[in-house]
Amino acid sequence: MSREWVNQAIAKIEADFQRSADTHLIKLDIPNLSGIDLYLKDESTHPSGSLKHRLARSLFLYGLCNGWIREGTPIIESSSGSTAISEAYFARLLGLPFIAVIPEHTASKKIRQIEFYGGRCHLVPATSIYAESERLAHELGGHYMDQFTYAERATDWRGNNNIAESIFRQMQAEPHPIPQWIVMSAGTGGTSATLGRYLRYQRLDTQLCVADPDFSVFYPYYHSRDNNLTSSQGSRIEGIGRPRVEPSFIADVIDTMMQVEDTAAIATLYWLDTLLGRKCGASTGTNVYAALQLAQNMQQQGQQGSIVTLICDSGERYLDTYYNPDWVACKIGDIRPYQQQLQQRYPL
Numbered sequence: 001m002s003r004e005w006v007n008q009a010i011a012k013i014e015a016d017f018q019r020s021a022d023t024h025l026i027k028l029d030i031p032n033l034s035g036i037d038l039y040l041k042d043e044s045t046h047p048s049g050s051l052k053h054r055l056a057r058s059l060f061l062y063g064l065c066n067g068w069i070r071e072g073t074p075i076i077e078s079s080s081g082s083t084a085i086s087e088a089y090f091a092r093l094l095g096l097p098f099i100a101v102i103p104e105h106t107a108s109k110k111i112r113q114i115e116f117y118g119g120r121c122h123l124v125p126a127t128s129i130y131a132e133s134e135r136l137a138h139e140l141g142g143h144y145m146d147q148f149t150y151a152e153r154a155t156d157w158r159g160n161n162n163i164a165e166s167i168f169r170q171m172q173a174e175p176h177p178i179p180q181w182i183v184m185s186a187g188t189g190g191t192s193a194t195l196g197r198y199l200r201y202q203r204l205d206t207q208l209c210v211a212d213p214d215f216s217v218f219y220p221y222y223h224s225r226d227n228n229l230t231s232s233q234g235s236r237i238e239g240i241g242r243p244r245v246e247p248s249f250i251a252d253v254i255d256t257m258m259q260v261e262d263t264a265a266i267a268t269l270y271w272l273d274t275l276l277g278r279k280c281g282a283s284t285g286t287n288v289y290a291a292l293q294l295a296q297n298m299q300q301q302g303q304q305g306s307i308v309t310l311i312c313d314s315g316e317r318y319l320d321t322y323y324n325p326d327w328v329a330c331k332i333g334d335i336r337p338y339q340q341q342l343q344q345r346y347p348l
């Protein structure tokens with residue numbers, strides 16, 4: 001079979017990469033936190049709006065180089081929305097049909113963005129997304145991307161401008177260039193796997209902390225290593241926390257895990273909005289709350305240093321949910337105790 005179309009597809013993805021800029025590393029100026037610098041790697045500025053732009057690029061290249069994606073192959077993916085938006089972007093770049101199998105309560109703005117890139121959305125209960133994706137791929141003769149299996153292996157964790165290499169390059173001129181901690185949350189677990197492997201490969205002293213929201217099995221799995229764990233309720237923090245142990249979640253490269261209540265994550269979003277003048281998605285709230293806890297521990301032990309975490313996507317996608325106080329009170333709970341805690345510790 002001719003490789004002409006595949007060659008052209010890879011060339012289009014590489015050219016798209018050449019046209020792209022790296023994402024910013026933002027230094028926060030937090031009152032009451034002297035000697036500890038907190039940085040946010042702003043992944044919301046990718047062309048398709050989230051850290052999933054990196055994963056989608058890797059998954060398409062992996063599928064093309066494995067011979068799984070050919071001219072006209074329909075692409076199917078199970079996603080909470082962000083991955084589907086980024087994959088729809090690349091499917092359009094290559095002229096391939098794209099169907100996203102997404103949980104029925106996915107933010108409407110995300111659905112509109114998938115459709116904007118020419119993708120179709122298939123809304124199903126959160127626990128059915130995997131089986132439904134497999135069924136559709138089989139029925140259509142398509143390729144099921146399966147980010148939850150392949151995220152950890154599609155990205156080159158040794159470097160090749162992955163997120164870890166980019167963070168360490170951007171930290172080079174900072175007062176504490178080797179962070180004490182990198183903090184991330186897990187959806188597929190792909191990003192934490194890349195970070196954790198890179199830290200080992202480069203023999204860096206940085207520790208990896210993974211923050212986990214309510215109703216996710218990653219935290220209990222990390223401690224029990226029981227990969228049959230399931231949760232009957234899905235995560236309320238879009239993009240992270242899973243009801244089953246995903247194959248891409250690599251527990252052995254994580255140094256510690258922290259449970260972050262969803263009310264704490266949303267309170268942190270509002271605090272961050274005041275500090276940065278920017279709205280971020282809820283997984284960023286989970287990340288930043290965990291980073292602040294680690295900063296407080298460091299401060300109590302008289303340590304100085306830096307901590308890096310991620311802005312995973314922008315809050316503009318969630319104006320009618322996480323930025324709607326009525327929705328938050330009804331679906332997440334009372335965030336005021338955490339707002340008071342943050343205001344007391346770090347008054348803005």
Ligand SMILES: Cc1ncc(COP(=O)(O)O)c(C=O)c1O
Pocket residue numbers: 050052080081082083151185186187188189190191192238239240281283284312313
């Ligand atoms: C908004 C958001 N934050 C965080 C994550 C988690 O990233 P990963 O899948 O690499 O664990 C995702 C994954 O979908 C996401 O969409």
